[in-house]
Amino acid sequence: MSRLLKEQNFALQILSMVLMDLETKILTHLRESQLNSQQLLFLVEQAKLHPGKVTVVALGPLTNIALAIELDPEFCKNVRQIVLLGGAFSVNGNVNPASEANIFGDPEAADIVFTCGADILAVGINVTHQVVLTDADRNKLIQSNGKFAQYLCKILEVYFSYHQEAYSMRGVYLHDPTALLAAVNPSLLTYTEGAVRVQTTGITRGLTLLYNKQKRFGEVTEWTDKPTVKVAVTVDAPTVVKLLMERLMES
C-alpha cells in the first residue's frame, strides 16, 4: 500500500473512531433524557430520608444509578448497599467474549457506579452461571399449583430454547433471582474485594476488570485509589434454586 493510501486509511480510522464515540455519547444522552426524572428523585430522596437503610438491587444496565449519583453525590453515602447484577469477572461475557449484557448496556454508567464509593456487591455471570434451573425443576413447577409457577412455565420455553441454542444445555441460568437473594441473604455467597473499572472503548467495551491488589504497581494506574467493592465468587447454588422453587410453588 502506498504511503498516501496508508495515511488516508489512518485518517479514516481516526474519523471513524471519533464518529463512533460521538454516536455512543448521543445515544446515551437520548436514553438518559427518556428516563423518568420522578423515578430518579424517588431513589435519591428515599436514600436521603433513610440513610443507611435502603438497599438497591440493580438488575439491568446502571444508567439510572449513575444518574442518581450525579444528581446527588451524597446518594452513595446514604444508600446502605447497591447489589448489582452485572459483569463477567475473569470469564467470557454473554453479549460477546468480553462483555456481560447489563454492563454492555451502559459501560460509562457502570464505571461511575463501580467507582462511586458506595458499598457495592457485584454479582456477575461468573457466579450466576453456577445457578441452573433444570428441566426436572421445571417439571416440578408445571405440576405445582403455585400461580407464579404456573405463569412462569408458560413463558419459560423461549428461555430454555435460548440456552439450548447458545450453551447446548437443558436448563437456564438464574441471573436475577441470584442477585436478589444475595441482597436478602448475603451468606449465600462468598466474595472477593478490590477496585473494579469498566472498559468503555474498543473491542472489549463493557469488560469489567477487578484489581485484586496482589501486586503493588510502581506507577499510578487507572485502578489506583479507586474505592474497594465486593465481587461475588461462589454461591450456594442448591439453596438459591430451592428458595426460588419454594417461593414459586407456594404462591
Place this chain on the structure above:
Amino acid sequence: MSRLLKEQNFALQILSMVLMDLETKILTHLRESQLNSQQLLFLVEQAKLHPGKVTVVALGPLTNIALAIELDPEFCKNVRQIVLLGGAFSVNGNVNPASEANIFGDPEAADIVFTCGADILAVGINVTHQVVLTDADRNKLIQSNGKFAQYLCKILEVYFSYHQEAYSMRGVYLHDPTALLAAVNPSLLTYTEGAVRVQTTGITRGLTLLYNKQKRFGEVTEWTDKPTVKVAVTVDAPTVVKLLMERLMES
C-alpha cells in the same frame, strides 16, 4: 456544569483521545523503523527455507514477529510454532491490573500475531506466576560451581528485591525459562484453545482476551472466525525449576 462547559469538555476529551492515538501510532512507527531489517529477513527466510521446522520463541514485545508477518504473509504457514511469553489470561497484569508487560509493549503487534493463523502457544503470567525460584534454590546456585549459576547469582539480587517490593515474596517468577521450556518440552504444560484478541485502546490497553467458545453468540463478534491458538493453563512447576537449576549448576 453548564451545557456549554460540558460540550467544551467533551470536545477536549475527543481531541485528547485523537492526540493520544496519534502519539501511539507515531511511537510505534519510530520503534518499527529502528528495527534491524536484516534480522527480520533472517527470520522470514529461515522459516521459508525450512517450512514446518522453525519454532520461534518470542520472549519480548511482538513487534518483530508482527513485522515478519507483514513482510511475508506465508511466514505464519512456514513457521512450525510460535511460543510466546505474553498475556495475563483471566488474571491481573503486571504492568497494571489489565496488561502484561510484553503485550503492553506493543498491543497492536500482539493482536496481529494472535490472529495470524500460525500455530501459537501463549505462555502468560497466569502460568509463569506458578513457577517460582525460591531463596533456597538461590542458595544452592550460590554454592554450586556452575559458571552461569555464579553469574546469575551476581545479578539476581535486584530481581529478588523487586519481587519482595511488588509481591511481598521471597522468590522470583521464572517467566522466560518457562516459555523456553514449553517450546522444548510441551508436555510440561497443559493448555486450552480459543481465539485471542488484544485490546488496543483505553484503560485496558494490552489486555489479552481468550474466547473459549463455550457460548455461541447470536451476532458476529470481534473473535468470530479468528484462528484458534493454544493458551497455557497449568505447568509442572517443580520440573521447570529442576531443569533450570540443573542446567545452571552443570554449566
